[in-house]
Amino acid sequence: MDNEKVVLELSHVSKSFAKIDTDEVTQAIYDISITMESGEFISLVGPSGCGKSTILRLVAGLIMPTTGKVTVNGQEVTGTSPDRGMVFQKPTLFPWLTVEKNIGFSLTLQGRQKEKAGRIEEMISLIGLEKFREDYPNQLSGGMAQRVALVRTLINEPNILLLDEPLGALDAFTRMNMQDEIIKMWEKRQHLALMVTHDVDEAIYMGTRVLVMDSSPGRILADIPIDKALTRDRSSDTFVAHRNDILRKLHFSGSAAG
Amino acid sequence: MPQKEALQNAAESLQIGGLTRKQLQKLESKEKTKKDKRFEAVTLSLPILCGLIAVAEYLYIPDNRPNHDPHMYLYVLFGFIAAYVIYLVVALIRQAGGESAVYEKVHYKAPRYAALFLLAALYDYLTLKTGILTQPFVPCMNFIICAAVGDRMMLWDCTIHTLLLLFLGYSIGVLLGLITGIACGYSKRCRYWVDPVINFLGPIPTSTWIPIMMVVASSLFGGAVFIIALGSWFAVTVASMTGVHNVDKDLFDAARTLGAKERQLVFRVAIPHAMPSILQGCTQAMGSSCTAIMIAEMLGVKSGLGWYMTWAKAWASYDKMFAALFVICLIFTLVTKSLDLVKRHVLRWQTGVESNG
Ligand SMILES: Nc1ncnc2c1ncn2[C@@H]1O[C@H](COP(=O)(O)OP(=O)(O)OP(=O)(O)O)[C@@H](O)[C@H]1O
Ligand SMILES: [Mg+2]
Numbered sequence: 001m002d003n004e005k006v007v008l009e010l011s012h013v014s015k016s017f018a019k020i021d022t023d024e025v026t027q028a029i030y031d032i033s034i035t036m037e038s039g040e041f042i043s044l045v046g047p048s049g050c051g052k053s054t055i056l057r058l059v060a061g062l063i064m065p066t067t068g069k070v071t072v073n074g075q076e077v078t079g080t081s082p083d084r085g086m087v088f089q090k091p092t093l094f095p096w097l098t099v100e101k102n103i104g105f106s107l108t109l110q111g112r113q114k115e116k117a118g119r120i121e122e123m124i125s126l127i128g129l130e131k132f133r134e135d136y137p138n139q140l141s142g143g144m145a146q147r148v149a150l151v152r153t154l155i156n157e158p159n160i161l162l163l164d165e166p167l168g169a170l171d172a173f174t175r176m177n178m179q180d181e182i183i184k185m186w187e188k189r190q191h192l193a194l195m196v197t198h199d200v201d202e203a204i205y206m207g208t209r210v211l212v213m214d215s216s217p218g219r220i221l222a223d224i225p226i227d228k229a230l231t232r233d234r235s236s237d238t239f240v241a242h243r244n245d246i247l248r249k250l251h252f253s254g255s256a257a258g
Numbered sequence: 259m260p261q262k263e264a265l266q267n268a269a270e271s272l273q274i275g276g277l278t279r280k281q282l283q284k285l286e287s288k289e290k291t292k293k294d295k296r297f298e299a300v301t302l303s304l305p306i307l308c309g310l311i312a313v314a315e316y317l318y319i320p321d322n323r324p325n326h327d328p329h330m331y332l333y334v335l336f337g338f339i340a341a342y343v344i345y346l347v348v349a350l351i352r353q354a355g356g357e358s359a360v361y362e363k364v365h366y367k368a369p370r371y372a373a374l375f376l377l378a379a380l381y382d383y384l385t386l387k388t389g390i391l392t393q394p395f396v397p398c399m400n401f402i403i404c405a406a407v408g409d410r411m412m413l414w415d416c417t418i419h420t421l422l423l424l425f426l427g428y429s430i431g432v433l434l435g436l437i438t439g440i441a442c443g444y445s446k447r448c449r450y451w452v453d454p455v456i457n458f459l460g461p462i463p464t465s466t467w468i469p470i471m472m473v474v475a476s477s478l479f480g481g482a483v484f485i486i487a488l489g490s491w492f493a494v495t496v497a498s499m500t501g502v503h504n505v506d507k508d509l510f511d512a513a514r515t516l517g518a519k520e521r522q523l524v525f526r527v528a529i530p531h532a533m534p535s536i537l538q539g540c541t542q543a544m545g546s547s548c549t550a551i552m553i554a555e556m557l558g559v560k561s562g563l564g565w566y567m568t569w570a571k572a573w574a575s576y577d578k579m580f581a582a583l584f585v586i587c588l589i590f591t592l593v594t595k596s597l598d599l600v601k602r603h604v605l606r607w608q609t610g611v612e613s614n615g
Contacts, residue, residue, distance in 0.1 A: 057511075060514075060515050061514075061515075062511050062514060062515065080514040080515050080517070081517065082515070082516060082517035084515065085515060085516075086511075086512075086515040088508060088511070088512060090508060092506075092508045092509055092511070092512040094509060094512075094513075094527070094530070094531075095531075095607055095608075096530045096531070096533065096607045097530075097607075105513075105516055105526075106516035106517050108526075109513075109516060109517050109518050109519075109522050109526070110517055136606075136607040137607075138607070138608075149512075152516070153515070153516070156516070156517070162515075
């Protein structure tokens with residue numbers, strides 16, 4: 001694929017939120033610096049509320065850092081761009097548009113009418129929802145909606161793909177299928193993927209790097225490279241070793257958990 | 259039923275996905291027993307029966323007062339019976355062809371139609387036949403129909419005037435309401451200026467303005483348009499403001515990451531998302547417009563159905579007054595119904611599949 005190489009860098013990024021009623025502020029993340037580049041698949045794990053979604057939203061350009069800088073190829077991120085696609089924790093489909101139109105939404109916005117029909121077709125067959133193209137989102141199951149949301153973002157072929165627990169709502173079986181589906185796409189396109197997950201196994205299985213976070217304030221505890229050749233098998237020794245290591249870092253006592 | 263069994267088998271062998279919607283409906287509906295069928299037949303013939311009762315009541319009970327042109331009412335009664343019969347026949351033909359939606363509807367509505375015929379008979383009995391309802395203030399059906407037919411040119415003229423006034427005022431109000439409402443829902447600064455206006459005007463019923471308008475406005479027609487527009491403007495502004503203001507923030511975020519610019523956020527996310535609320539406002543606006551127009555016509559404007567009613571009352575032609583009332587009833591029902599159809603079409607995504615009915 002002909003997507004350009006990108007380097008995403010967070011340098012000394014902190015983000016605080018003002019509370020609504022009191023004068024206090026919540027420090028969501030504090031002094032985070034990481035560098036990531038195309039071809040990497042980065043899993044982000046950490047306890048709830050440690051600022052994982054905040055990092056993704058900063059990279060997407062939905063919010064601005066309090067201090068520090070987010071840059072893509074040296075250029076500071078100041079707003080959203082279809083080049084940095086994001087799949088949210090909830091499917092957030094537009095309920096008044098059919099599946100087809102939801103998927104084509106961003107091409108419509110950009111006025112790319114000519115290629116639209118073909119691209120939508122491609123995306124629909126990718127997720128196997130040919131029969132549901134005319135349906136509205138509230139006629140879909142949760143897993144179907146999540147799949148539509150995924151390709152709605154992928155249709156832009158973003159150089160940076162941000163995934164905020166995209167598979168959280170799926171059953172174990174569909175989830176594994178979708179994991180493989182996402183990996184296949186990533187292997188083909190070699191974009192930069194940054195995925196938040198609660199599931200340590202998923203993080204190891206999919207990622208080339210696992211970032212372990214700690215909360216209050218959110219910061220990165222460990223940056224663990226994963227050798228993909230050794231961890232495609234979920235019962236391999238390397239896989240189990242990684243899992244124990246990460247669970248220990250996440251303050252779970254008893255490293256034999258799992 | 260063998261046909262049903264065959265369907266079931268087909269469904270099992272073909273997978274449910276191979277079914278059409280019609281077949282699915284048939285499969286899911288209960289089997290009808292003989293008794294059910296007989297009961298249905300009775301229900302369906304009820305309106306015809308009651309219509310004939312109304313005819314008999316009219317023909318065979320002696321009149322209490324002189325009745326000129328007595329066949330007018332009969333024409334109308336037979337007209338309605340004939341309309342029902344045609345409707346029923348169409349429904350039966352459609353059902354035989356496998357599409358049962360029309361049939362279900364007729365079956366559902368038949369008791370109501372029957373009740374209407376009985377009501378007409380009762381009304382005729384209370385007025386023409388016995389005079390229990392004070393004559394001539396409550397004229398019988400035949401008088402009303404004769405009045406309507408006799409004065410049809412004038413009534414038609416008044417109807418056109420009313421509709422013109424209504425649509426002019428309503429569409430101006432709705433259009434401006436949409437603009438202010440959406441702008442205010444989206445921009446804080448706009449809300450800062452419009453909020454006080456709404457809070458100040460909100461509690462004042464539209465009809466309060468009518469006497470003022472009659473003094474101030476150079477043309478009463480223009481004044482009436484203004485009042486109707488004001489009422490609709492208010493309803494639509496409030497509804498679309500809340501609608502746009504309450505848009506799911508996550509949808510905005512999603513649209514932004516998909517490349518939406520500010521303007522696209524408004525037109526492609528905020529407005530469609532606020533559509534249920536906006537249309538709710540439009541319906542409300544129509545209600546307030548209908549009220550305002552009647553009051554305006556009764557108090558000042560020298561045309562239209564409201565004016566016609568007061569005029570007829572002044573000449574003690576109560577039959578004409580009632581005729582106008584029926585026409586008003588009819589057009590307002592039609593207007594509301596068509597608005598409802600628009601709403602159902604635009605909001606079809608809310609229910610997903612339209613209900614079978
Ligand atoms: N818009 C906001 N306003 C105020 N506080 C916020 C906002 N967004 C996030 N926070 C706070 O920032 C912290 C991190 O939130 P974030 O959503 O990034 O957590 P998370 O790691 O994604 O959690 P989870 O795994 O439960 O989704 C939380 O303490 C939260 O209360
Ligand atoms: Mg989160």
